[in-house]
Amino acid sequence: MFFTYLRRELAGRRRQTAIIAAGMALAIALVMIVNAVSTGVRDAQAAVLESVYGVGTDLTVAQEPAPPGEGEGGPRFEFDAGAGTTTDGSTEISQSRLMAGFGSTTFEDDALATVEALDDVAAAAATLSLTNTTFNGELPEFRQGSDSTAPTEGEQPVAPPEGGFDGAGGSAFDVDSFTVLGLDPAADAVGPLSAVALDEGRGLEASDTGDAVAVLDATYATSAELAVGDTIDVGGTEFEVVGTVTSTSADTETAANVYIPLDLAQSISGEEGMISSIAVQATSADRIDALQADLEEALPDATVSTQAGLAASVSGSLASASSLISNLGLWVSLAVLVAAFLIAILLTIQGVTRRTREFGTLKAIGWSNRRIVGQVTGESIVQGLIGGAAGLVLGLAGIWVVNLIAPTIGGATATDVVAGGPGGRQLAIPGGPGGGFADAASASAGSAEVVLNAPVTIGVIAIAIGLAVLGGLVAGSFGGWRAARLRPAEALRSNA
Amino acid sequence: MYTLENVSKAYTRSTRKIAALKNVSLTIGAGQLVAIQGPTGGGKSTLLQMLGALDRPTSGRVALGDAELSHLPDSRLAGIRAKEIGFVFQGFNLIPTLSAQENVETALEPLDVPGDERRRRALAALESVGLGDRAAHVPSELSGGQQQRVAIARALVKEPDVLLADEPTGNLDEETRDEIIDLLEGLWRDRGLTLVIVTHDSAVARRAERRLHIKHGTVTER
Ligand SMILES: Nc1ncnc2c1ncn2[C@@H]1O[C@H](COP(=O)(O)OP(=O)(O)OP(=O)(O)O)[C@@H](O)[C@H]1O
Ligand SMILES: [Mg+2]
Numbered sequence: 001m002f003f004t005y006l007r008r009e010l011a012g013r014r015r016q017t018a019i020i021a022a023g024m025a026l027a028i029a030l031v032m033i034v035n036a037v038s039t040g041v042r043d044a045q046a047a048v049l050e051s052v053y054g055v056g057t058d059l060t061v062a063q064e065p066a067p068p069g070e071g072e073g074g075p076r077f078e079f080d081a082g083a084g085t086t087t088d089g090s091t092e093i094s095q096s097r098l099m100a101g102f103g104s105t106t107f108e109d110d111a112l113a114t115v116e117a118l119d120d121v122a123a124a125a126a127t128l129s130l131t132n133t134t135f136n137g138e139l140p141e142f143r144q145g146s147d148s149t150a151p152t153e154g155e156q157p158v159a160p161p162e163g164g165f166d167g168a169g170g171s172a173f174d175v176d177s178f179t180v181l182g183l184d185p186a187a188d189a190v191g192p193l194s195a196v197a198l199d200e201g202r203g204l205e206a207s208d209t210g211d212a213v214a215v216l217d218a219t220y221a222t223s224a225e226l227a228v229g230d231t232i233d234v235g236g237t238e239f240e241v242v243g244t245v246t247s248t249s250a251d252t253e254t255a256a257n258v259y260i261p262l263d264l265a266q267s268i269s270g271e272e273g274m275i276s277s278i279a280v281q282a283t284s285a286d287r288i289d290a291l292q293a294d295l296e297e298a299l300p301d302a303t304v305s306t307q308a309g310l311a312a313s314v315s316g317s318l319a320s321a322s323s324l325i326s327n328l329g330l331w332v333s334l335a336v337l338v339a340a341f342l343i344a345i346l347l348t349i350q351g352v353t354r355r356t357r358e359f360g361t362l363k364a365i366g367w368s369n370r371r372i373v374g375q376v377t378g379e380s381i382v383q384g385l386i387g388g389a390a391g392l393v394l395g396l397a398g399i400w401v402v403n404l405i406a407p408t409i410g411g412a413t414a415t416d417v418v419a420g421g422p423g424g425r426q427l428a429i430p431g432g433p434g435g436g437f438a439d440a441a442s443a444s445a446g447s448a449e450v451v452l453n454a455p456v457t458i459g460v461i462a463i464a465i466g467l468a469v470l471g472g473l474v475a476g477s478f479g480g481w482r483a484a485r486l487r488p489a490e491a492l493r494s495n496a
Numbered sequence: 497m498y499t500l501e502n503v504s505k506a507y508t509r510s511t512r513k514i515a516a517l518k519n520v521s522l523t524i525g526a527g528q529l530v531a532i533q534g535p536t537g538g539g540k541s542t543l544l545q546m547l548g549a550l551d552r553p554t555s556g557r558v559a560l561g562d563a564e565l566s567h568l569p570d571s572r573l574a575g576i577r578a579k580e581i582g583f584v585f586q587g588f589n590l591i592p593t594l595s596a597q598e599n600v601e602t603a604l605e606p607l608d609v610p611g612d613e614r615r616r617r618a619l620a621a622l623e624s625v626g627l628g629d630r631a632a633h634v635p636s637e638l639s640g641g642q643q644q645r646v647a648i649a650r651a652l653v654k655e656p657d658v659l660l661a662d663e664p665t666g667n668l669d670e671e672t673r674d675e676i677i678d679l680l681e682g683l684w685r686d687r688g689l690t691l692v693i694v695t696h697d698s699a700v701a702r703r704a705e706r707r708l709h710i711k712h713g714t715v716t717e718r
Contacts, residue, residue, distance in 0.1 A: 364583050
């Protein structure tokens, strides 16, 4: 009887059922989509972090960058009078320089020994992040007048300059830059290369120390048209490409374009004995906080950040996406949810009121309050479940659409995890320092493009079903409460 | 069957107090057919509510057999209504979404009658009011007289001791009215019911063994 009555009521009052279910469906779908997207954003954040800092890195030791001093801040290219090769009145020059990454500060590598000496340190690896900037240019041959006197009135003007890329004395420059990470080839437990998968060739091995071998990010290798076996000029030294790597977290680039042994990175860049960051793995997760304190004490000048702190440093559109989701998305879906619940409650109460005589009659023929409340609540729960099923389908469709569009969001990790550091500095090293070379920036070490993938988890489905049942229960309790208060004598009163 | 002693019922509407029943004392014997008449607002429905355990008097005593209706908790009253009292209303009061048979079954629901027996008894009750062939129809597909027959089947399917009818023919035309009264009278005779009918209609009242008149909450025998 319970089910017969319930079925007849829902079928007989299709409009009310449809409105309540539609409201619930919309709300549940929204909550599902927002939940899935925010999970996706969190995954993306983790992927960016992982690609930059490596898997298993619990803490990162870096040094707060000092504000660049006067005259510093960019590679200088100096060319001797005889530099380059001159043909047809133009001089071709090419020079590449390897410098410490702009905005990151280097510090003495004996810090690594200090770190390794601490309790709770399971592994530590030092890296030196650098930028290689290659200057390619074509200059006009600098011609002097036939004699060294300035032209005087009446004389023929000096012949206009010739040569250069336009044949009229113009100059053309190309500035290419890529990021280079010097790392200890022997340390593979922790650090940026622990988060990569070998694409081709081999990775850096302990025996590579001192050898001019390089491993390239696969994406960079493709764009630079380099393959295993080719050579790449890093700071004027030819390195043999021995392997390419991809990020294990899908779609992100790895931490740098080029990986070379730390010792060579130091000597070529002139940063002898210097490093820019140490990745530290703690012996266990619950020791991280203690280790952070120990590290700060042992290295007073350094800044020690935890992964949790690093997560907060992920910036760029990824950060915007995450705050958009957690703020706007959450509030919108909550508002729709509340509205749907309210509509369900109001319509249920209205429905019970409209059925005053019906429930009064049932009470008059002996139905207990419990039975009537159960009937009303049962109807509401089924309405909620219909809404939940529709919402589940709608939500899955929405998530599917999100994944179909697969928006790409960029994330960069700011070095000012370093609390109080100059804002907005990026570990992502802009390709060209200073204004002049700004356009040359092509890759940045700390940034990654992540394709947003909104996963459908058991949690998302549980949320949908849970909300459906909850919505039904809430509306049903209000309706049931209303029905319980009806007097059986109402059956005799409202004669229609 | 029924014993009423000094039963008063007052309703408070905001500040005004309306005395719907004033010191009513009467007894109704088992198997009696009682007609209640009186002007509108006189208190007929209020008296029927007291008899039907739908409400308690403001003061006084109402007893159905051994059951003190005026002093039992709501849950016990619901149980007594479910087992012993059948109602027929002026407006039929069928559940609009349920079929005729399902409507009759609702009366057996609180008695926890098993599904098979419930369906069988409901169908038998419908047949006894001449509607065996309309079991699957919903109320909107039935005429007023047919709907009232379904309501009577619903009231009788549980085989109650008492049948209370509040203007059962009030919404029906004359011909149908006579059919329904014939049906009720027949059932009363066959089953030994105690039947209390509230009616405006003297033609109906004349067929009762006993007539009560209520005016301004006071009952007089005719
Ligand atoms: N729930 C209530 N609240 C307030 N007053 C009520 C209520 N029920 C009945 N009354 C009042 O009590 C008095 C008796 O009402 P009752 O319904 O018993 O009259 P009735 O004889 O059945 O009239 P009718 O022939 O119109 O059905 C009336 O004045 C009515 O307005
Ligand atoms: Mg009345």
